[in-house]
Amino acid sequence: MKPVSHSVYYCAMVVAFGAFILGLDAALISGTIKFVSQEFALTDMQVGAMVSAPGLAVLFALMITGYICDRIGRKKTLIGISFIYIFSAIASTFAPNYETLIIARFIGGLAFTSLSVAAMYIGEIAPSKIRGKLVTIVQVSIVVGFSAAYFINYGVLLLSQSDMAWVSAIALDTQTWRWMLGVEIVPAIVWFALLFTIPKSPRWLIMKGQEEEAKDIIAQFDHDLSPEEEVAQVKTSLKVDPASNSFFASFKALFSTKLRKAVIVALTIAIVQQATGINAILFYAPTVFEQIGVGTDAAFLNAVVVGVVGVAFTIVAIFLIDKVGRRPLLMSGLILASVSLFICHIGFKQASYQLSAEQISEISQSHDISGIEHLADKTFDTDIAFKAALKQTMSEAELRAAESVLLQNAISIDVVVVMTGIMLFIVAFHYSLGPILWVLFSEIFPTGVRGVAIPVFAFISSMVSYFVQQFFPWLLNNIGAADVFMFYAISGVVGFVFLYKLLPETKHKTIEQIEAELVAS
Known part of the structure; x- marks a missing residue:
C-alpha cells in the first residue's frame, strides 16, 4: 500500500520546527539570567553553567546520535528528541532550586541534536535543485525561535512590572523567569504530534533494503531522477562505500585519506561558526547590551531587534543560497563578520x-x-x-x-559604533555562517558515512559553543568586552583563510556529484 502523499516542503518545515524549539530554549534563558541569579545568588561560573548546560549535554548526545539514526531511522530519532524537549521544558519551569534547573536544562540539551538530524533528514529527501533552500529552513527556524523568545521575554518583563491584579494572581511579578521558560512547553508538544505525520527518509530505507517503500516516497518529492534511478544511484554510492553498513566502520572512514578534504572543510566551519561568538551574543543578548549602558528594559528591547534582524537575513539566505551559491555567501559573510566584530572591539576599547x-x-x-x-x-x-x-x-x-x-x-561610549558592529555581525552570521553550515554538512559527505559524519561535526561545533557559553560571563568580567570581541574577530579571519582555499561550490549538484568532487579516489 502506498503511503499518504507528502510535500517535501511540508516535511522540511515539520522537521525544522524542532530548530524553532531549540531557538526558544536557547534564547528564553537569556531573559532569566538576572532573575535566577538574584534568586539563587549565582556566581559568574554558575551563570555560565546554567546557560551552557544544554551545550554540554548535546556533546554526549551527539556521540550516539549517528548510531541511533542509522539504527532506528531519522524519523523515530526525531520523535524521541521531541519528547525530551517536553520533559525538559516542564522540569525547568518548575525547578525548585539551581541544581534542579541545571539538571533539567542538561536533559533538554540532549535534544539539541535535532539540528543535525533535521539537516540529515532534509538533505536526504530534498531534490538537488532546492536542497540548499530546504536545509536553510532549519536555520530560519532557529532564528525565528530566538526572535520569538526575545519578544516573549520582553513582553513578560513588561507585564511583570504591571500593577494589574491578574499579574499578581498568577505570580507573574514574582516568578517572572518561570513564565519565560514555561512558554516552551506548548510548541514542544505540537512538534511531537507533527512528527508522526512525515515519512521515513528514503535514503535510510535504501540502506536498510526497503527499496519499494523508498521509491514510493521519492516519487512524491519531484526528484530530478526517477525513483528507480534515484534508488540505483544511492545503492551504487553505498557499494562504493561499504562502511555504510557499520557505524564503527563509518566513523573510521572519516579519518581515511579520501575524505580528508571534506573533513577539513567541515571541521573549519564547525569551529569558526561558534568561535566568532554568535552564541555569546544570542544566549546573553540582554547582558551584552547592558554592557553598553542602555539599561535593563532597553537591553531586552535591543535583543528583540537582534532577533528580527536575524530572521530577516536568514530569509535572505533562503532566496540566495541556490542562486548565488554557498561559497560566495560564506566568504562575504566571514569578511563582514570579522570587520563588524573588530568594530565592536574598537567601540569598547575607547569607552x-x-x-x-x-x-x-x-x-x-x-x-x-x-x-x-x-x-x-x-x-x-x-x-x-x-x-x-x-x-x-x-x-x-x-x-x-x-x-x-x-x-x-x-x-x-559611542553606542552607535558598538550597536552597528553587533547588528552587522548578526546580519553577516545569518545570511552565511548560520544556514550554510547545515547545508554543507548535508551535502559534502557520502551517503554511507553521513549518518556518522553530521553528528560528529555537529559535536565539534557544539563543543566550541559550550565553551563560548560557559566562559562568556567570566571572560566579560575578567578580560573585558574589548578583548573578547577581538578574539571573535580573529577567529573569523582564520576561518576565511582556510575556507577560501578549500571550499568548493556545491549548488545545483547532486550529493553523488559533490562526493565525486570532494572525495579523493
Missing part, C-alpha cells in the same frame, strides 16, 4: 567609566548599597578596572543586581 557623587547617591538609595562613595569622579579606562573597583566594596550578588544601572550611569 571610559565614571560616576559622579550625585549618581552614586541616587544608585545607593534605589538599590540599597553603600561603600562606593569613594569612587565619585574617578575615571576608569576599562570595564574590567571599573568592575574591579566595585568588587572591592560590593558582594558579587550586590554587583550583579545593580550592574545594569551602574554601567548605564558610568559608561561613556
Whole structure:
C-alpha cells in the first residue's frame, strides 16, 4: 500500500520546527539570567553553567546520535528528541532550586541534536535543485525561535512590572523567569504530534533494503531522477562505500585519506561558526547590551531587534543560497563578520567609566548599597578596572543586581559604533555562517558515512559553543568586552583563510556529484 502523499516542503518545515524549539530554549534563558541569579545568588561560573548546560549535554548526545539514526531511522530519532524537549521544558519551569534547573536544562540539551538530524533528514529527501533552500529552513527556524523568545521575554518583563491584579494572581511579578521558560512547553508538544505525520527518509530505507517503500516516497518529492534511478544511484554510492553498513566502520572512514578534504572543510566551519561568538551574543543578548549602558528594559528591547534582524537575513539566505551559491555567501559573510566584530572591539576599547557623587547617591538609595562613595569622579579606562573597583566594596550578588544601572550611569561610549558592529555581525552570521553550515554538512559527505559524519561535526561545533557559553560571563568580567570581541574577530579571519582555499561550490549538484568532487579516489 502506498503511503499518504507528502510535500517535501511540508516535511522540511515539520522537521525544522524542532530548530524553532531549540531557538526558544536557547534564547528564553537569556531573559532569566538576572532573575535566577538574584534568586539563587549565582556566581559568574554558575551563570555560565546554567546557560551552557544544554551545550554540554548535546556533546554526549551527539556521540550516539549517528548510531541511533542509522539504527532506528531519522524519523523515530526525531520523535524521541521531541519528547525530551517536553520533559525538559516542564522540569525547568518548575525547578525548585539551581541544581534542579541545571539538571533539567542538561536533559533538554540532549535534544539539541535535532539540528543535525533535521539537516540529515532534509538533505536526504530534498531534490538537488532546492536542497540548499530546504536545509536553510532549519536555520530560519532557529532564528525565528530566538526572535520569538526575545519578544516573549520582553513582553513578560513588561507585564511583570504591571500593577494589574491578574499579574499578581498568577505570580507573574514574582516568578517572572518561570513564565519565560514555561512558554516552551506548548510548541514542544505540537512538534511531537507533527512528527508522526512525515515519512521515513528514503535514503535510510535504501540502506536498510526497503527499496519499494523508498521509491514510493521519492516519487512524491519531484526528484530530478526517477525513483528507480534515484534508488540505483544511492545503492551504487553505498557499494562504493561499504562502511555504510557499520557505524564503527563509518566513523573510521572519516579519518581515511579520501575524505580528508571534506573533513577539513567541515571541521573549519564547525569551529569558526561558534568561535566568532554568535552564541555569546544570542544566549546573553540582554547582558551584552547592558554592557553598553542602555539599561535593563532597553537591553531586552535591543535583543528583540537582534532577533528580527536575524530572521530577516536568514530569509535572505533562503532566496540566495541556490542562486548565488554557498561559497560566495560564506566568504562575504566571514569578511563582514570579522570587520563588524573588530568594530565592536574598537567601540569598547575607547569607552571610559565614571560616576559622579550625585549618581552614586541616587544608585545607593534605589538599590540599597553603600561603600562606593569613594569612587565619585574617578575615571576608569576599562570595564574590567571599573568592575574591579566595585568588587572591592560590593558582594558579587550586590554587583550583579545593580550592574545594569551602574554601567548605564558610568559608561561613556559611542553606542552607535558598538550597536552597528553587533547588528552587522548578526546580519553577516545569518545570511552565511548560520544556514550554510547545515547545508554543507548535508551535502559534502557520502551517503554511507553521513549518518556518522553530521553528528560528529555537529559535536565539534557544539563543543566550541559550550565553551563560548560557559566562559562568556567570566571572560566579560575578567578580560573585558574589548578583548573578547577581538578574539571573535580573529577567529573569523582564520576561518576565511582556510575556507577560501578549500571550499568548493556545491549548488545545483547532486550529493553523488559533490562526493565525486570532494572525495579523493
